[in-house]
Amino acid sequence: MTHTHQLLRGLAERHPGMRLAVTQTGAAEPGAAVSLLTPEGVQADLxxxxxxxxxxxxxxxxKDKLLVRRWYEERIDDPGNPVWRSLAEQYAKVIRDAGIADLLLQNINPITGVLKAQEMGLLGDVRLTGVVHDAVDAEHRFRYLARRMSEDTAGLTLIAVSESVRQTLLSAGVPASRVRTVHNGLDLGNFEARLRHAREAEVFGRVRDRNWLYSGSRIVLVSARRVPWKGHEDVIRAAARLKERGVLEDTIVVMNGAGLVDSRCPGYEAELARLITKLGLSGRVVLLDALSPEEVASCYAAAHVAVHPSREPEPFGYANIEAMLAGVPVIAAGHGGPLEYIDDEISGLLVPPGSPVAIAAALERVLNDDALHDRLARAGRASAERFTLDAMVDGYEAVLTAAAASPVAEGAGAR
Structure with missing residues (x-):
């Protein structure tokens, strides 16, 4: 979501007359097109x-995660698969109805759905650019992409949001010539303005009061969707170790992301709450309530250290970049996207994935060593400042311009 809004912001500034149609998944039934004004001020057909x-x-x-895997992954090549048949038909219809010549497909399911539509003869030739964000649990879909691209039956170019994602695609057999890394970027000026407002208006005070946080405590921030692979449980168990060692006397671990859950794991937030109670961490580890955008920014402004220990490789990690830009040292799992902007012991600390012991040790170091804290904060900010909105938009424009130079069948296309 962050990536989409940042990209729209950059494209809208450079191309104010851009015509846009967008799709949104999650509905129970397909709906008629409605007019939408995006937060970036772009009028779009939704x-x-x-x-x-x-x-x-x-x-x-x-949703049952085993059934999701069966239909999306394991039976992707089944011609009678009703899930992919429905997605292919839906994407083909909105593409025809929108009448826009270029498709920018955000992530693996829209990419696969459009390729399936072509494979089923529901679409003619179209200009396709696919953006791959997530590489978790998608091995069958990646191999499907690789097969279609190797057969050269689809005029598809892929953008990977990090080199980690690109290497995963190459490992699945995607031709190297057809995938380019364009790192995610951020409007640094806008983000810094949000931080200034949060600090000057003392916005975090509202968050603290609503969530009964002890005043004056240092804040350890976990900023992530509340889904199991993000590693919340590992941080909670690390906090239990720190409590035993007396390290949490003046420190609270807060976790934002309320409501940002995976429909395959509807009880995950309740599981985290039970674990916090079981380990005697009530008041020391807090699942924050739903936050406004300015309150999310206030969490970065108030944090002393941020932890993002994803069990699966993080595709990129906007939360890490935002924390680093706010001058907050980051402790992250040492795989995936963070390896491209965190040098261990220099611009952050890297820990093995799934290790509460390592997370606890890293937190104790940063909480007890002011010199280390300040050094990591300075180098982390310098590293994060490389990932600008302009750099990201430049990369996308280069790929999209090359795609626009290729032929396309008359009347095909949507965005």
Whole structure:
């Protein structure tokens, strides 16, 4: 979501007359196009893609992760797969209805859905650029992309948001000539303005009061969607170790991301709350309530250290970049995107994934060593400042311009 808004901001500034149509997944039924004004001030046609398939639902009515994997992954090559058939038909329809010649497909399912539409004869030739953000649990879909691209049956160029994602695609067999790394970027000026406002208006005070945080405590921030692979449980168990050692006397671990859950794991937030209580950490580890955008910024402004220990390789890690820009030292799992902007012991600390012991040790170092804290904060900010919005938009424009120079069938296309 952050990437999409940042990219729209940059493209809208450079191309104010841009015509845009966007799709949104998650609906129960496809809907008619509606007019949308994006937060970046761009007028767009919004079209819904239904993804609440009965084939994915367990007895409770929630998505079952095993069923999701079966239909999206394991049976991707089944010509009778109703999930991919429906997605292909829906994407083909909105592409035809939108009448825009270029497609920028955000992530693996839209990319695969459009390729399936071509494979089923529902679309003619179109100009396709796909952006791959996530590389978790997508090996079958990546191999499908590789096969289609190697056969050269789809005029598709891929953008990977980090070199880590690019290497995963190459490992799946995607031709190296067809995938380019364009790192995610951020409007640094806008983000810094949000931080200044948060500090000057003491916005974090609202968060502290609503969530009953002890006044004056140092803040350890975990800024992530509340999904299991983000490693919240590892931080909670690390906090239990620190409490035993007396390190949390003046420190609170706060976790934002309320409501940002995976429909395949609907009970995850409740599981975290139970673990916090079980380990005697109530009041010391706090699941924050829903935050406004300015309150999210205030968490970075108030944090003493940030932890982002994803168990699976993080594709990029906007939360790390935002914390580093705010002058907050970052402790991150040593795989995936963070390896491209965190040098261990220089611009942050890297820990093995899934290791509460290592997280606790790293936190104790940063909390007890002011010189280390300040050194990591300075070098981290310098590293994060490389990932600008202009650099990201330059990369996208180069790829999209090359795609626009290729032929396209008359009447095909959408965005």
């Amino acid at each position: 079209r819904y893609i239904a993804t609440r398939f009965p084939q994915l639902q367990g007895p409770s009515g929630a």
